[in-house]
Amino acid sequence: MKQNSPAAAPAKSLAHRLAADIRRDIISGYFAPGTRLKTEVLTERYAVSASPVREALWRLEGEGFIVLLPNQGASVRVVDDDFVRNIFEIRSVIEPLFVGRFCRRCSSADIDRLKEAAEKFRQAGTHPIDTDAMDRHNRDFHAIMIEEEPNEEGIQVIERYGDLINAVRSQHRMTEGRARMRIVEHAAIIEAIAKGDVELARQASRDHVLAAGEDFLEQMRQSRRKIHKLNR
Template identity: 35%
Template sequence: MTQDAGADAGKAAEVTYATIRRQILSGERASGEWLREGDLAAVIGVSRTPVREALRRLAAEGLVRHEPNRGVQVEDWGVADLDEIFSLRSQLEPWGCGLAATTGLADLDTLGRLADRMDEEARRDPPDLDAITELNNAFHRGVLEASGNGRLVGLVSSVVEVPLVWRTFSHYSPEAMRRSLAHHHEIVQALAAGDAEWAESVMRSHVRAAWVSLRDEHPVAGQPRIEPPGRP
């Protein structure tokens, strides 16, 4: 294989992985949907090889699952699954936020702008939930990167970057949305003050409040499954 051919193959694999992953995260590929290699290859415009590799990577991330003798299916998440995810987040993210208050690595200007932009998107009628989600992800990642613990960033990403993050805001009441946005600004203030306890406390409240917004709609564990919302 030539170097150029290898580069093209690598690019096709990355494009295929990113495309399928985005479709799952956005809800375009619904929970429980069967993913056929041939259909995906035809739609994306690649051979089956990069599709097969992409599905392996997505299975390792927990976004799809292989069913023996049946194929690959988009994973679905019940209330019990989400409880586990938020339990992990409520331990890891507050700790990371507390670290970020002491390292001096936080880009306060960038975090402040992200918080302001979320406010702007929330004021739209209707709010642009996709834009808010992307900005929110960037904010949380920025806080974790400021912790100085690279392994923590990867660990949290592995449990946060699932369809959950695309669904959370669709379950928020106006009051819950206002509270969430206010938390972002308070987190920036705590980081600016270098107060680890304050930063950790706000982040823990932020994560737990997000979970309550989801849990209140589905109070019985395991019933029903939380499905992707319609596009706003």
């Protein structure tokens, strides 16, 4: 059997770490949507050669974080309305499957943990809203339901695009109205799971995802309107 050369593994490891560093800078907003990612800039910032930069960019293109165009190079993906709709449409299929499986296997202790995370989310969403705490407890709430999920590829899809969506969402403040709706939606998911009603749990999850998508799109529209007014 053909063996990889000793240098191959370190090179791949470097490209993997570099992709993680660039991904983190995209998520944090250091590289804004639409920013050109020039090789010379990346080699200087991360103190690496051009070769691992190219491999890291290929990885990030596959993950959807950047766009590679012939004769134009790489740029950070612009998150537009169509992209957001597509991502939430994908999530509206995958997440209900996970919730349905969780409903079948969960214990009373798991349900108690869900309730605890939902209550912390509710408290953070009470005026005044603590957006950072809400995001943290929301992640905890959903993470409980995929802890033993066997479909790792599906989880990776959700997490991969979730990071990109969250990077954009962090630029928009959640309204109190949307916070209240999320609280209600979490309660509906918990109620269905506690009843052991798989189909109802799936539907509650799907409704939750689609509502989040519509809210996100509306936040983007409002931001565009504000920018348009400022530029008039």
